[in-house]
Amino acid sequence: MHKLISRRILELCSTRSTSKRNYQVTVVGGASDVGQKLSMLLRSEPGISKLVVHDTRMHTPGVVMDLSHIPSDIPIKGYTGEDMLETALKGANIVIGVGGIIRKPGITEKLWLSANTEFVRILSKHVAKMDSMPFLGIVTEPINYLVPMAAEVLRSHGDYDSRKLFGITGIDALRAQSLFAAENNLNPNNCYVPVIGGHSEKTLVPLLSQSTPTSDFDAKMSEEFTTKFRQFENKIIRANRGISPTLSVAYSALLFTRCILNAMDGQPSRVHAFIENNDFGTAYFGGMVHLDSQGVKDMQIYTSLTQYELHLLERSLDELRKDALKGKKVLEFC
Ligand SMILES: NC(=O)C1=CN([C@@H]2O[C@H](COP(=O)(O)OP(=O)(O)OC[C@H]3O[C@@H](n4cnc5c(N)ncnc54)[C@H](O)[C@@H]3O)[C@@H](O)[C@H]2O)C=CC1
């Protein structure tokens, strides 16, 4: 039964929206590397009635003009500068936050963190002022504490609906799927490995015990898989000469948007994301989220985890508690 569900999850998330209704999607930080790629992918996504690209970068109009030369029946509009953020958000059903700063050589951890915190703080504050809360998906890192921080800002500035706030973490499931297929010499399209926990080396928990197809990894192989999987982020940054990945990240944000479009239309939909969830003794948790037209319905629960997976989960929860606290505390200094 579980295997069938897993396969279905894959089908659902990669199925294009067949939406007959129309929805506005606003990409904030849309002139960034990830934002441009995501906007290009969204340009031909059915179910979107209007694509809005917002960024503080002065070349944003050029990015929008470039995108407009890809023939599409989806109108596209661009806005530049923080004073235009309110206008860019107006009417949005889905808002994707992909701004801030990318990790790259010369950018210190402190600068990276403060720029990304500021980006998410400003975005959340403006979203809180909207007439009704749109679906808000955050790509900006570190997700483990910027999503809890966004919730705090939304709560203190307006009507906050926790069912509509998501950290976009589909990249983790895509990486686990690709690695599992490569290690087993399988077609990735037929593989699935659930990933729970958070979006950082110490909090990612791949569940090989729940894989499709069933894994015959012994304990040592499972540990090796987990280590390799958890190091993917650093490995790709190193291979990219110090720069964060953008292609697969944009693709995972496309899948996220698609799943939300399907859910808004009342179709069964599930998405891999980091959300407010108290079920595991921490305020926020990531995994496969079941959606309905109002947002989060519940999160997939897995049984029969191995001792090793339970140990990883315990350690992950400790870290997630600290990250959520950091997210709340960081606002005191803003
Ligand atoms: N969740 C994930 O797996 C990953 C997340 N990321 C995150 O995605 C974000 C974007 O990465 P890149 O596209 O490579 O960054 P980038 O450095 O190419 O661009 C960042 C963009 O954010 C814009 N921006 C900054 N403040 C803004 C504001 N207040 N309003 C509107 N726009 C604003 C900048 O003008 C710039 O265009 C980064 O924060 C990074 O942490 C990147 C890779 C993986």
Ligand SMILES: O=C([O-])CC(=O)C(=O)O
């Ligand atoms: O933190 C970053 O910039 C990169 C990242 O999240 C990832 O590759 O999963």
